[in-house]
Amino acid sequence: MKEINFKAIEKKWQNKWEKKKCFQVKEGKGKKFYVLEMFPYPSGSGLHMGHALNYTIGDIFARFKRMQGFNVLYPMGYDSLGLPAENAAIKQKVNPKTYTEKSIKNFIVQQKSLGLSYDWDRMFKTHDPDYYKWDQWIFLKMFEKGLVHKKQSPVNWCPKCNTVLANEQVHNGKCWIHDTVEVEIKYLNQWYLKITDYVEELNDFKELNKWPEVIKKLQKNWIGKSYGAEVLFEINKEKWPVFTTRPDTIYGVTFMVVSAQHSRLKELVTDEQKIEVENFVDKLNSVSEEEIEQLDKQGVFTGSYAINPINKEKIPVYAGNFVLADYGGGMVMAVPGHDQRDFDFAKKYNLQIKEVISGGNRKETQVSLTSQPSLKKAYIGEGVLVNSGKFNGIQSKRAINEIIRHLEKRKLGKKTINFRLKDWLISRQRYWGTPIPIVYCDNCGLVPIPEKDLPVKLPERVKFGKGNPLETSSSFINTKCPKCKGKAKRETDTMDTFANSSWYYLRYCDPQNKKNIFDKKKTDYWCPVDLYIGGKEHACMHLIYIRFYTKFLRDLGLLKINEPSIRLFNQGMLHGLDGEKMSKSKGNVVLPEKVSKKYGIDTARLFLVSIASPDKDVDWSEKGIQGSLKFIKKVFDYFDVVKIGKSSLKIQSKVNKTIKEITQDIENLRYNLGVIKLRQLFENLEQEKEIARKDLESFLKILSVFCPHVSEELWEKINGKGFISLAKWPVFYERKINKKLEKQEEQIEKLVEDIYNILSMIKEKKKKVYIYVLPNEKQIYLENIDLIKKKIRLSLEIFAVNDKIKYDPDGKSRKAKPGKPAVYLE
RNA sequence: GCGAGGGUUCCCGAGUGGCCAAAGGGGCAGGACUUAAGAUCCUGUGACUUAGUGUCUUCGUAGGUUCGAAUCCUACCCCUCGCACCA
Numbered sequence: 001m002k003e004i005n006f007k008a009i010e011k012k013w014q015n016k017w018e019k020k021k022c023f024q025v026k027e028g029k030g031k032k033f034y035v036l037e038m039f040p041y042p043s044g045s046g047l048h049m050g051h052a053l054n055y056t057i058g059d060i061f062a063r064f065k066r067m068q069g070f071n072v073l074y075p076m077g078y079d080s081l082g083l084p085a086e087n088a089a090i091k092q093k094v095n096p097k098t099y100t101e102k103s104i105k106n107f108i109v110q111q112k113s114l115g116l117s118y119d120w121d122r123m124f125k126t127h128d129p130d131y132y133k134w135d136q137w138i139f140l141k142m143f144e145k146g147l148v149h150k151k152q153s154p155v156n157w158c159p160k161c162n163t164v165l166a167n168e169q170v171h172n173g174k175c176w177i178h179d180t181v182e183v184e185i186k187y188l189n190q191w192y193l194k195i196t197d198y199v200e201e202l203n204d205f206k207e208l209n210k211w212p213e214v215i216k217k218l219q220k221n222w223i224g225k226s227y228g229a230e231v232l233f234e235i236n237k238e239k240w241p242v243f244t245t246r247p248d249t250i251y252g253v254t255f256m257v258v259s260a261q262h263s264r265l266k267e268l269v270t271d272e273q274k275i276e277v278e279n280f281v282d283k284l285n286s287v288s289e290e291e292i293e294q295l296d297k298q299g300v301f302t303g304s305y306a307i308n309p310i311n312k313e314k315i316p317v318y319a320g321n322f323v324l325a326d327y328g329g330g331m332v333m334a335v336p337g338h339d340q341r342d343f344d345f346a347k348k349y350n351l352q353i354k355e356v357i358s359g360g361n362r363k364e365t366q367v368s369l370t371s372q373p374s375l376k377k378a379y380i381g382e383g384v385l386v387n388s389g390k391f392n393g394i395q396s397k398r399a400i401n402e403i404i405r406h407l408e409k410r411k412l413g414k415k416t417i418n419f420r421l422k423d424w425l426i427s428r429q430r431y432w433g434t435p436i437p438i439v440y441c442d443n444c445g446l447v448p449i450p451e452k453d454l455p456v457k458l459p460e461r462v463k464f465g466k467g468n469p470l471e472t473s474s475s476f477i478n479t480k481c482p483k484c485k486g487k488a489k490r491e492t493d494t495m496d497t498f499a500n501s502s503w504y505y506l507r508y509c510d511p512q513n514k515k516n517i518f519d520k521k522k523t524d525y526w527c528p529v530d531l532y533i534g535g536k537e538h539a540c541m542h543l544i545y546i547r548f549y550t551k552f553l554r555d556l557g558l559l560k561i562n563e564p565s566i567r568l569f570n571q572g573m574l575h576g577l578d579g580e581k582m583s584k585s586k587g588n589v590v591l592p593e594k595v596s597k598k599y600g601i602d603t604a605r606l607f608l609v610s611i612a613s614p615d616k617d618v619d620w621s622e623k624g625i626q627g628s629l630k631f632i633k634k635v636f637d638y639f640d641v642v643k644i645g646k647s648s649l650k651i652q653s654k655v656n657k658t659i660k661e662i663t664q665d666i667e668n669l670r671y672n673l674g675v676i677k678l679r680q681l682f683e684n685l686e687q688e689k690e691i692a693r694k695d696l697e698s699f700l701k702i703l704s705v706f707c708p709h710v711s712e713e714l715w716e717k718i719n720g721k722g723f724i725s726l727a728k729w730p731v732f733y734e735r736k737i738n739k740k741l742e743k744q745e746e747q748i749e750k751l752v753e754d755i756y757n758i759l760s761m762i763k764e765k766k767k768k769v770y771i772y773v774l775p776n777e778k779q780i781y782l783e784n785i786d787l788i789k790k791k792i793r794l795s796l797e798i799f800a801v802n803d804k805i806k807y808d809p810d811g812k813s814r815k816a817k818p819g820k821p822a823v824y825l826e
Numbered sequence: 827g828c829g830a831g832g833g834u835u836c837c838c839g840a841g842u843g844g845c846c847a848a849a850g851g852g853g854c855a856g857g858a859c860u861u862a863a864g865a866u867c868c869u870g871u872g873a874c875u876u877a878g879u880g881u882c883u884u885c886g887u888a889g890g891u892u893c894g895a896a897u898c899c900u901a902c903c904c905c906u907c908g909c910a911c912c913a
Binding site: 001213214217218221222224226228242243244245246257297321322323324326327328331332333334335339340341342344418419420536537539540607610611612613616617618619621623624626627628630634670672673675676679680753754755756757758759760761762790791792793810812815820822823824825 | 828829830831832837838839840849850851852853857858865866868869870875876877878906907908909911912913
């Protein structure tokens with residue numbers, strides 16, 4: 001086998017593609033297809049094999065669709081603002097911009113060497129003011145529409161990062177970057193986007209039928225829609241709303257628990273209980289987040305009593321550590337008989353437990369109104385109401401509605417829906433992010449920056465040290481009020497990096513637009529994304545945010561789509577040799593350039609998609625890559641010797657069948673299966689002395705989506721027209737797929753198998769094989785005599801069973817059956 | 827605890843009711859070529875079976891449905907990943 005100079009071939013074709021702008025696209029030319037991979041966060045360590053897999057998956061699809069005649073938009077850009085870059089830059093004592101741009105340069109070189117067919121002219125970086133200007137613009141539009149608000153609330157704070165963290169950046173109570181640093185809870189004034197205004201629509205997945213079920217389920221859980229009622233409990237002459245999913249248990253309420261973090265807790269505490277409550281709250285504040293999770297349910301009496309609106313019972317109000325301040329009013333009506341958490345609490349503080357649902361198989365037993373030491377746990381199932389006044393005897397499910405109606409009539413409550421999803425905290429106290437376009441003026445208060453003054457640029461000369469560098473940048477902070485022209489100070493918070501990635505797919509449609517966020521005509525043409533590729537770890541963050549932004553921009557009249565992408569594909573994670581997630585710190589990173597230096601990038605691409613189905617997690621191992629290399633080398637050698645002429649019927653059948661099947665496999669993103677079929681086709685081609693040009697081209701075209709460089713090279717060799725990357729995807733003809741030939745082939749294989757089987761059993765060397773076939777089958781075997789000989793490597797003679805003259809010393813010919821010749825070995 | 831995904835022959839990995847002892851690759855073994863090694867090619871790779879047949883065992887474990895199960899159902903064990911007191 002000849003050695004292939006991969007390096008030279010790769011360079012040659014990458015240059016040609018770039019020079020001829022092969023993959024540049026314009027809107028309007030026929031049917032579009034938009035393939036997008038989640039854009040990378042350019043880290044200094046560059047891209048590893050996992051990235052390479054991700055982009056290869058997209059590239060194969062983009063090439064496939066392009067060859068199918070679609071006008072394919074396949075862009076790349078960089079999500080370059082964010083905390084890790086800032087931290088890395090500080091560590092290296094360089095400006096984040098310098099650091100980031102260096103990283104991006106490196107990324108581009110790496111990505112180009114993978115042979116990815118991006119339209120590079122559309123590339124952008126989110127740290128470019130021309131990009132983040134539009135983050136600010138969207139922020140202002142949201143502000144205008146009342147979707148932005150600033151509020152004081154408890155937030156996660158990393159003392160080492162010196163910033164607020166999003167929930168997803170807190171792992172087990174520790175910071176995601178500093179895994180030994182406890183995250184603190186601080187009460188801060190922060191910016192929020194009202195994503196909850198879109199919660200109902202976000203919870204509707206009707207248009208996402210080509211998204212993985214897992215993702216939709218994760219989002220659904222995250223959004224956490226629950227049906228129930230808001231019930232008004234009177235405490236100290238004031239009505240406090242409380243959310244419950246079980247209004248049917250309202251007669252069982254024996255106490256209330258308000259969150260220890262509730263902003264209005266003080267109003268509930270009586271003078272006698274003041275000290276006790278304060279001690280309790282202080283104690284909670286002094287323990288770490290992690291410890292809180294392990295704590296028992298604890299509480300303390302506030303001194304106040306609530307009135308149960310259904311029966312006017314007077315019940316004590318406790319402050320508790322297990323009630324969330326920002327969900328369902330921050331207070332719960334406790335039904336210890338039918339809620340395990342309330343039960344635990346009641347047991348601990350010896351509170352009354354009242355049974356109001358007679359559950360399941362339990363016969364209606366004596367209902368005790370006092371604490372029941374015998375009870376071990378709450379009954380949380382359905383049942384029949386007992387001890388519930390006029391609702392006794394009603395099925396709990398029905399009672400929910402009846403009790404709600406009863407409360408509604410008396411204006412004591414109403415049917416509601418509650419969500420787990422909270423508003424999106426987008427402010428960060430860090431430098432490397434999009435500045436929030438707000439100014440504080442002594443006279444006018446909080447003033448949004450007018451559109452014409454955008455972008456608010458990040459100052460380049462800042463001091464890194466303690467806290468947010470923007471706070472110490474006087475040139476940044478000090479400004480004029482856009483309204484009164486008086487002295488004003490800029491907001492120093494920047495936006496969460498997820499703001500940048502929530503709409504980037506739209507900017508690819510019109511990346512250089514200086515006047516507008518994008519030209520509506522262009523986005524109308526390209527959007528939505530037809531295939532979006534990325535990891536499932538983004539299910540609850542990025543993929544919710546991007547849906548939110550899409551809906552918002554639609555409501556501004558800028559888009560006519562409801563969802564960002566039609567189809568979503570989650571590629572699997574490529575682990576290191578050790579089976580762990582690839583990371584620099586673990587030292588298990590596999591670099592594509594290292595692999596491609598050894599085997600060629602086409603080999604690496606082919607291998608990556610051969611290992612397993614692209615949606616499965618796999619461990620990297622170089623072991624199998626030799627197989628891919630061998631295949632490419634064989635193909636190369638084959639093109640040296642193959643003669644262009646006519647294809648046998650068998651080859652025609654094989655080629656057409658392969659086209660048919662692989663087209664489906666690629667469409668389904670089952671590249672691994674496609675590659676196998678392509679290799680099997682090649683094995684058949686190899687057997688032949690001459691092949692029709694069209695069939696040879698079909699083979700090469702299919703190969704080209706996986707191995708674009710070597711395919712271009714071979715395409716050139718056989719004088720193919722133009723670039724194979726821009727050639728037409730082969731079509732198949734059903735009528736050329738010859739079932740009869742397939743069957744005959746099976747018969748031949750079976751025969752060869754039989755002969756080997758006999759040989760292995762008798763363990764004797766034989767030189768000659770005689771086979772006896774049914775007369776009507778003789779022709780088939782005669783036609784394939786060379787093939788059989790080649791396989792068994794013995795001389796062969798074929799007789800029909802009714803041949804007058806035949807060599808058959810053992811009388812084996814009698815054993816011949818249809819499709820199964822008799823065999824004699826000598 | 828809740829939710830999701832998964833456990834396949836030496837290894838990686840296809841396979842969701844019969845065509846399955848189960849694709850493909852890797853490894854290993856044997857053979858051809860070669861002075862030899864390597865490369866390449868061919869064959870084998872659950873067990874038994876001295877003429878191609880057949881039988882048995884196997885797809886996490888144990889049961890079940892079915893004429894028939896790796897594939898469907900039930901229970902359990904193990905692994906991975908999300909969310910974790912959401913009332």
